[in-house]
Amino acid sequence: MIATEKIATDAHPERAEASFDLKSAETGAAQRCGLIAIVGRPNVGKSTLLNALVGQKISITSRKAQTTRHRITGIRTRADEQGGGTQYVFVDTPGFQTRHSSALNKSLNKTVLGAIDGVDLVLFVVEAGNFTLGDAKVLSLLRPGTPTLLVANKLDAVHRRAELAPWLKGMAERHAFAEFVPMSAKNPRDVAHLLDVCARYLPEQPWWYGEDELTDRSEKFLASEVVREKLFRLTGDELPYTSTVVIDQFAEEKSRAHGRLVRIAATIVVERDGHKAMIIGEKGERLKRIGTEARQELEKLMDCKVFIELWVKVRSGWADDEARVRSFGYE
Numbered sequence: 001m002i003a004t005e006k007i008a009t010d011a012h013p014e015r016a017e018a019s020f021d022l023k024s025a026e027t028g029a030a031q032r033c034g035l036i037a038i039v040g041r042p043n044v045g046k047s048t049l050l051n052a053l054v055g056q057k058i059s060i061t062s063r064k065a066q067t068t069r070h071r072i073t074g075i076r077t078r079a080d081e082q083g084g085g086t087q088y089v090f091v092d093t094p095g096f097q098t099r100h101s102s103a104l105n106k107s108l109n110k111t112v113l114g115a116i117d118g119v120d121l122v123l124f125v126v127e128a129g130n131f132t133l134g135d136a137k138v139l140s141l142l143r144p145g146t147p148t149l150l151v152a153n154k155l156d157a158v159h160r161r162a163e164l165a166p167w168l169k170g171m172a173e174r175h176a177f178a179e180f181v182p183m184s185a186k187n188p189r190d191v192a193h194l195l196d197v198c199a200r201y202l203p204e205q206p207w208w209y210g211e212d213e214l215t216d217r218s219e220k221f222l223a224s225e226v227v228r229e230k231l232f233r234l235t236g237d238e239l240p241y242t243s244t245v246v247i248d249q250f251a252e253e254k255s256r257a258h259g260r261l262v263r264i265a266a267t268i269v270v271e272r273d274g275h276k277a278m279i280i281g282e283k284g285e286r287l288k289r290i291g292t293e294a295r296q297e298l299e300k301l302m303d304c305k306v307f308i309e310l311w312v313k314v315r316s317g318w319a320d321d322e323a324r325v326r327s328f329g330y331e
């Protein structure tokens with residue numbers, strides 16, 4: 001577990017502990033808690049939204065579509081003075097690929113379905129004023145029964161607001177949405193409003209996590225996500241999304257100089273020699289930068305000293321080989 005907001009725990013030790021002790025039962029303050037899935041086709045802003053909702057960057061965002069390949073959870077707790085309040089447990093889902101149909105994409109689609117199953121609320125994210133074939137495919141996966149909000153994101157990019165009303169009417173005909181939330185994931189006020197709306201759909205029950213916990217993903221998983229983000233950011237659009245990162249070593253040590261120290265060795269797996277050369281860059285410059293930026297971010301996230309060693313390997317055609325996809329951790 002990663003507890004990044006240590007200050008909150010230190011400032012209110014009794015409250016942090018109480019969240020595990022069902023304080024609501026003692027004081028009568030209501031606690032709500034539930035699972036929220038964020039779904040939508042690639043690039044509509046799901047990762048940006050998740051990060052804004054959780055209030056800290058934990059999922060990975062990038063301009064490149066399809067960078068969110070794993071199911072990622074983020075946790076947000078809004079506590080009131082009495083120890084009540086709402087704990088939102090978010091499930092992010094991979095973008096929905098419609099162009100390719102390799103084994104990798106079959107695995108992604110299964111992950112999307114898995115993410116929706118059993119949640120209390122679904123946020124179906126689209127770009128306000130837009131509805132594409134990709135959006136329709138994702139929408140067709142949603143089952144009636146789970147309340148679904150239509151999150152019409154990127155409202156700031158809509159210049160003709162008057163056209164939104166007929167568009168929303170059209171959306172209402174496509175699915176029985178519980179509510180419409182036109183918003184921008186980049187606007188904090190909109191994000192706070194969305195949290196208020198979501199709270200109404202979560203059941204009254206004690207919180208599952210401590211107030212300061214942000215994600216239940218392991219640090220090892222975060223390490224692979226951070227390296228992957230730097231990889232895509234620093235190579236631009238040329239690198240295909242089939243490139244992945246495997247953590248070969250994640251070892252913790254106690255260090256006299258730094259307190260805690262983590263040694264990470266990771267392999268970037270690509271499909272072609274050309275991609276390998278692209279990642280390594282001239283005289284290894286690019287790979288070095290990927291490593292440096294990943295190290296700096298991980299040191300902040302994990303609050304310790306990090307050493308990171310990166311390798312690049314070529315494995316051609318892995319995205320089409322089901323067994324290999326599984327061996328990389330996508331079941």
Ligand SMILES: Nc1nc2c(ncn2[C@@H]2O[C@H](COP(=O)(O)OP(=O)(O)OP(=O)(O)O)[C@@H](O)[C@H]2O)c(=O)[nH]1
Nearest residue numbers: 042043044045046047048065066068095154184185
């Ligand atoms: N103008 C505007 N841009 C946004 C907003 N939200 C997200 N974006 C941008 O949209 C792009 C895609 O955002 P992501 O959060 O990576 O999208 P995603 O849906 O998670 O994409 P995948 O990881 O491919 O599934 C990025 O360039 C974001 O900066 C918004 O409210 N307004």
